[in-house]
Amino acid sequence: MKKTKLIIASAIIALSLGGGILWASDHADAPKVTGKSTDITDLYVFQGANANNLVFVGNVQGLMSPATTATATFDENTMMEFKIDNTGDNVEDLVIQCVYKGGQMYIYGPVKPANTGFSSTVVGTASVIVPVTPYASSSTPITATGSTGITAFAGPRDDPFFFDLDQFHKITGGTATGFLATGKDTFAGTNVMSVVVEVPKSLLPSTSGKLNVWLQTKTKI
Amino acid sequence: MKSNIFTIIGLCALTLGLGSCSKKNDSPAAADPNTGVVFANTGDQVGRPGIATVFVSAADKDSFNATVPTSQAAAFQTKFVTQLQAYNGGGFTTNILGLNAAGFMGVLSTDVLNVNLSGKTTYYDGTNVLTGRNLTDDVIDVSLTLIFGGPTGGSNPTLTSDHVAANDKVFLTTFPYEAAPW
Numbered sequence: 001m002k003k004t005k006l007i008i009a010s011a012i013i014a015l016s017l018g019g020g021i022l023w024a025s026d027h028a029d030a031p032k033v034t035g036k037s038t039d040i041t042d043l044y045v046f047q048g049a050n051a052n053n054l055v056f057v058g059n060v061q062g063l064m065s066p067a068t069t070a071t072a073t074f075d076e077n078t079m080m081e082f083k084i085d086n087t088g089d090n091v092e093d094l095v096i097q098c099v100y101k102g103g104q105m106y107i108y109g110p111v112k113p114a115n116t117g118f119s120s121t122v123v124g125t126a127s128v129i130v131p132v133t134p135y136a137s138s139s140t141p142i143t144a145t146g147s148t149g150i151t152a153f154a155g156p157r158d159d160p161f162f163f164d165l166d167q168f169h170k171i172t173g174g175t176a177t178g179f180l181a182t183g184k185d186t187f188a189g190t191n192v193m194s195v196v197v198e199v200p201k202s203l204l205p206s207t208s209g210k211l212n213v214w215l216q217t218k219t220k221i
Numbered sequence: 222m223k224s225n226i227f228t229i230i231g232l233c234a235l236t237l238g239l240g241s242c243s244k245k246n247d248s249p250a251a252a253d254p255n256t257g258v259v260f261a262n263t264g265d266q267v268g269r270p271g272i273a274t275v276f277v278s279a280a281d282k283d284s285f286n287a288t289v290p291t292s293q294a295a296a297f298q299t300k301f302v303t304q305l306q307a308y309n310g311g312g313f314t315t316n317i318l319g320l321n322a323a324g325f326m327g328v329l330s331t332d333v334l335n336v337n338l339s340g341k342t343t344y345y346d347g348t349n350v351l352t353g354r355n356l357t358d359d360v361i362d363v364s365l366t367l368i369f370g371g372p373t374g375g376s377n378p379t380l381t382s383d384h385v386a387a388n389d390k391v392f393l394t395t396f397p398y399e400a401a402p403w
Contacts, residue, residue: 158403
């Protein structure tokens with residue numbers, strides 16, 4: 001009797017540990033955000049198809065099946081904020097703030113933040129406002145371009161992250177010693193909620209020609 | 222005296238009229254529903270891919286998300302070095318970037334994505350190092366190679382690539398670049 005209980009307890013602990021060792025990109029990385037609208041999966045920053053532009057991609061709410069995606073929404077209580085350091089000191093000089101309201105994503109900046117750190121106040125008025133693309137019509141994404149040349153998209157997309165996470169679990173769990181000759185993408189077939197903002201580089205001044213970028217989520221008090 | 226008062230009232234009315242006029246024509250965004258709204262409860266924070274999940278211990282994950290980048294190295298570099306050595310059975314010397322454990326973790330523990338405004342943007346393509354992050358970048362293989370591959374990148378060959386080299390959907394060549402959802 002006691003022995004059975006012990007085995008069950010061990011199995012539960014093993015399961016919990018297995019769930020805890022989740023090396024995704026940043027998917028479900030911390031207890032405070034896992035399963036919430038604040039859970040970031042990935043940040044991408046790259047040169048646009050137009051080389052005069054830089055593209056910022058912020059993804060949240062990972063590992064969604066098509067059925068889950070069909071009812072997924074952004075959260076009016078959550079801000080997604082791209083922090084941009086253009087002086088090399090890892091303190092944000094500019095921010096791009098993304099706030100969902102009434103079915104639309106409002107994009108603010110790039111603009112000097114009211115203050116640095118974790119408390120963020122929406123600065124000024126939106127540079128561009130884009131209706132969120134519904135899941136049902138996501139093959140034709142809705143985009144909008146504001147007067148300063150910033151283009152935005154918000155809505156469900158395929159998770160662009162790829163990794164054989166299952167095999168990695170086996171390696172860290174001690175049941176495998178290496179990756180497979182042909183890996184299997186654990187994120188295949190899963191979606192994220194995505195915000196994509198393409199910004200003219202002229203709005204991102206930097207004397208060194210370099211930026212440091214990080215993405216934060218935060219909620220209303 | 223009386224006429225003066227009337228003049229003043231008249232000017233005020235005129236000013237008010239102009240004020241409302243200019244508001245109507247020049248500031249349509251005055252109706253912006255979010256201006257000044259405060260979001261002060263800390264959520265998630267990400268610079269480079271995989272840093273929190275690979276190097277931050279379970280107990281530190283929330284506090285890592287609540288530490289500004291300028292304070293991250295002081296708080297986490299030593300812990301990251303311990304984790305890096307644990308992955309390598311204590312045998313990590315240097316990686317293909319020529320960085321030793323302290324140097325490598327000194328870079329990664331300040332979790333910001335470095336981006337160049339000119340030239341190619343990529344996480345690592347063999348030539349360009351940390352100049353951005355493309356959707357197509359195989360950041361996992363880069364990370365595995367830097368962690369397990371040793372000074373030449375050739376050590377532990379079964380651990381330096383997951384052999385998943387691309388996304389499950391083709392990316393778009395135009396905005397918004399990411400593929401439609403499943």
